[in-house]
Amino acid sequence: MNYEFYQYRRLNIDPCDDLLTNRYMISKRLGNGLTSTVYLLEKIINKSSVKTLSFYVIKILTNNSYAKYFTTEMKITKELKKIHNSKKFNLYFQDILYSLSSEQSKQLIDIVHYLYNCHVIHRDIRPQNLMFDYDTNHIKLIDFGCAITYDIDDKAGSIEIIGTTIYAGLRFLDFCSKLITGVYLPYYEYERTFDLQCALNIIISMCNYDIKEKIYSIEILPDIHKKQSKILELWQDTQRTNKHYSKLLNLIKDLDKLYKSSTFDVCKDEIEQIFDQ
Structure with missing residues (x-):
């Protein structure tokens, strides 16, 4: 060697x-x-x-202490593959994605929809965990080490925060900003739509050069307090200035309240409008 x-x-x-x-x-x-x-x-x-x-x-x-996350990943991906003989979550991948087309964005929403129906929250959906399989011409989602599952009452309970924060939703980011100041303990009750919000933010950032550049500048900030406040500010500004993004956020809020599975199809239709801008 x-x-x-x-x-x-x-x-x-x-x-x-x-x-x-x-x-x-x-x-x-x-x-x-x-x-x-x-x-x-x-x-x-x-x-x-x-x-x-x-x-x-x-x-x-x-570090060996992270073995529990690997065990979680193996357990959840094994269960997901059993359901409908799904191939969306194979651990083998071929290429990292650096941009998303309209069709690939819809595939990402379909994957999140599948997780939603399986009562699974990935918690770490970010560009580095999206791969492309040339054989099937399909997006692959990897790294289920941070994933959690819901019980039959659609509740996961408060759980230790781990996974992405850069692409998370506004509610989570607001919580994290207060967490840093010592207002809250580092435990969060993840909403079922957490992954959908992450997917939306990834799609927006990967088809908008300005947002992508701002995210990069935020990611390299050494001060965690400044990093959290800046990313919250970025997504708040995007909500104010991008009508399609704002509409999608409202759809996600409705999904949180009503649990309408058809909302995912409506989201895909609205995402097309983002690429047509």
Whole structure:
């Protein structure tokens, strides 16, 4: 194994670790987050007659204490795949998305709709967790380590905050701004539409260069207090200045109250208007 490439002193892995009986080696990094780093494993050429896949994906935890999130991811994705034999949540992906077309945006809404019907909240929908599968020409959602499920009464209860904040809804961001000042404890009762709000903000940001640039400038801010206030201000300004975004937020509010599944189709129709601007 290549010790220099692995930089193993900084990662929770040793270059001598057995990667599928030493038939694979890490070829490149695909992405990284708070809890883990994802790498592409490439098959080492040998004369073995055993047929194996040419590539695998490996997720390396940044700390062993994050193992519970990996266990959660395995459990939830396994259950989701059982329902309707869905292929939307395969852990294998091919390319990171840096922009979204109108059709891909609708696919993202469909994925969130599917989660909604399964009583699952992903909690970490952000561009880095959206991949594209060229074989099926479809969006893939990955990293279910932060996901939670609802009970039959549509309640998840207050739970520790983890996952995205940059693309979260206004209610959550307002809560976080008060959390930083010590008004609230770091526990939040996630609404069922949390993922839909995140998906909407991603769609808006990825089809609007100005918003995308502002988000980037906010993400690199070292001061967490300033970061939270700036991102809240950005989405509030967007609500005031973008009539389609404002209408979509109102649709989501209605969904929170009435739980009308058809709202997702209405959202997709309204999203088309964003791309037609």
